[in-house]
Amino acid sequence: MTTTTLAPAGASVQTHTQVQALPLMMAALLGLLVIGFVGFSHIEAVHNAGHDYRHSMAFPCH
Amino acid sequence: MTLFRNVVFLAALAGLCAGLVMTALQITSTVPLILQAETFEGAAPQAHEHGAAEAGAGHSHAAGAPAHVHDEDGWAPADGFERTAYTTLANIVTGIGFALLLVVASEFTSGITTLRQGLLWGFAGFAIFTLAPGLGLPPELPAMPAADLTARQVWWTGTVAATAAGLALVVYGRASWLAIIGIALLVAPHLIGAPQPVNHDSPVPEGLHHQFVVAVTVTNLVFWAVLGVATALLRGRMLDRSVVARPRLA
Numbered sequence: 001m002t003t004t005t006l007a008p009a010g011a012s013v014q015t016h017t018q019v020q021a022l023p024l025m026m027a028a029l030l031g032l033l034v035i036g037f038v039g040f041s042h043i044e045a046v047h048n049a050g051h052d053y054r055h056s057m058a059f060p061c062h
Numbered sequence: 063m064t065l066f067r068n069v070v071f072l073a074a075l076a077g078l079c080a081g082l083v084m085t086a087l088q089i090t091s092t093v094p095l096i097l098q099a100e101t102f103e104g105a106a107p108q109a110h111e112h113g114a115a116e117a118g119a120g121h122s123h124a125a126g127a128p129a130h131v132h133d134e135d136g137w138a139p140a141d142g143f144e145r146t147a148y149t150t151l152a153n154i155v156t157g158i159g160f161a162l163l164l165v166v167a168s169e170f171t172s173g174i175t176t177l178r179q180g181l182l183w184g185f186a187g188f189a190i191f192t193l194a195p196g197l198g199l200p201p202e203l204p205a206m207p208a209a210d211l212t213a214r215q216v217w218w219t220g221t222v223a224a225t226a227a228g229l230a231l232v233v234y235g236r237a238s239w240l241a242i243i244g245i246a247l248l249v250a251p252h253l254i255g256a257p258q259p260v261n262h263d264s265p266v267p268e269g270l271h272h273q274f275v276v277a278v279t280v281t282n283l284v285f286w287a288v289l290g291v292a293t294a295l296l297r298g299r300m301l302d303r304s305v306v307a308r309p310r311l312a
Contacts, residue, residue, distance in 0.1 A: 023066035024166045030070070031162025038156045040215055048138035052145065053152035056092040058192060058201035058278050060214035 068300065069169065073161035075296050080289035081157030085150045087281040093149070095274045099203035102265040160187060161289055165297075167226075171234065174294045184290025186229055192282040194225040194248070198256025201278035203271055206264045209257035221251035 038050050039059040047054075047061075054061045139145045168174045168183050195218045202208055224247045231244030264271070 020065055020169070024069065024169055027066055027069040027073070027162050028166040031073070031159040031166070034159030034162070035156050038152050038159070040219075042211075044136035045138075048136055049148040050152040051138070052088065052093050052096055052149045053156070055096050055201065055203065056088045056149075056278060057156070057282065058196050058199070060199060060208070060211060060218050061202065062204075062208060062211060 065169075069162065069165050072293065072296055072300060073165045074158050076165070076289055076292040077156075077158030077161035078154055079157075079292040080161065080285055081150075081154035083288045084157065084281065084285040085146075085153045087284060088149065088153070089146065091277040091281055092274065093146075095270060095277060096204060099205055099266050099270060099274070103205040157285075157289065160191070160286075161293065163187075164289060164293060167230075168293070174290065174297055177291055177294050180290035180292075180294030181287055182290070183293070184286040184288075187289065188283050188286035190222055190225045190229065192279060192286070194251065195221045195256075196275075196279065197252060201275050203266050203274050205266050206271065207259035207262060209259050213257040217251065217254075217256045220254075221256075224248070224251050 037046070039054060039057065041047060041050075051061070139148045164183055164187055165174075168179075174180045174183055198221065199214055199218060208214065228244040228247030231240045231247065235241045235244055
């Protein structure tokens with residue numbers, strides 16, 4: 001199969017989608033953790049380090 | 063775990079590109095406005111932070127100590143290079159975080175295969191993470207009054223989640239009633255309303271704040287467009303190479 005998508009068309013879609021769901025969810029979780037840590041941390045040092053970033057991204061700050 | 067590894071690799075590269083672009087945009091547009099607003103912090107009755115220079119007697123920092131700290135004992139990067147370095151780091155790290163979400167969400171459909179799709183997915187990210195939360199909680203400058211932090215973070219997170227789910231239902235919902243639920247999800251956070259400060263009196267001039275809202279919104283728009291386009295380009299390159307060895311990344 002030379003499809004350029006990660007989810008191939010056809011009868012195997014369901015199987016592949018299920019197989020792919022776990023690694024994709026893990027990658028999404030990693031992304032959420034990273035954003036949550038930098039954007040939402042109440043830890044003083046992390047907060048101060050990312051101060052200008054948080055204001056510039058309109059994350060709730062202070 | 064080929065798929066996980068490829069998604070992370072793609073997101074890391076795209077996030078790095080978009081994070082660096084975002085840093086350049088912030089240094090030239092939003093950060094100067096933040097620094098300007100910080101000069102009003104001493105005048106704010108609600109001020110919750112203060113510079114070392116205004117801290118007054120009984121509290122002294124070593125020379126060259128950061129002029130912007132939240133807690134008299136809290137560490138903060140020194141103004142100048144160190145502060146910019148941390149802003150850059152935050153941009154790159156969260157750029158990768160946002161890229162992970164963008165890549166994962168798009169891989170659940172057919173993946174970002176063209177530049178146009180990259181732009182559209184980027185615009186979706188902009189709508190979810192900037193536009194929707196920004197309606198209730200406009201970008202704020204230091205020294206501006208604000209409601210309880212945790213309450214705002216809860217509303218922000220709920221709005222982002224509801225907007226993402228709402229957009230997904232409108233675009234991918236197979237039945238029309240799903241689209242109606244999608245619209246309801248898009249509207250709901252704004253009917254609930256974002257936590258607001260007791261009063262909006264602020265020592266920061268309105269003109270400065272307006273400038274900041276525009277700067278934040280436009281820089282985020284560019285960030286998401288770059289992230290989407292970078293994802294499209296890099297994903298295409300990854301697949302081009304993998305076609306020889308392997309038909310799919312997964």
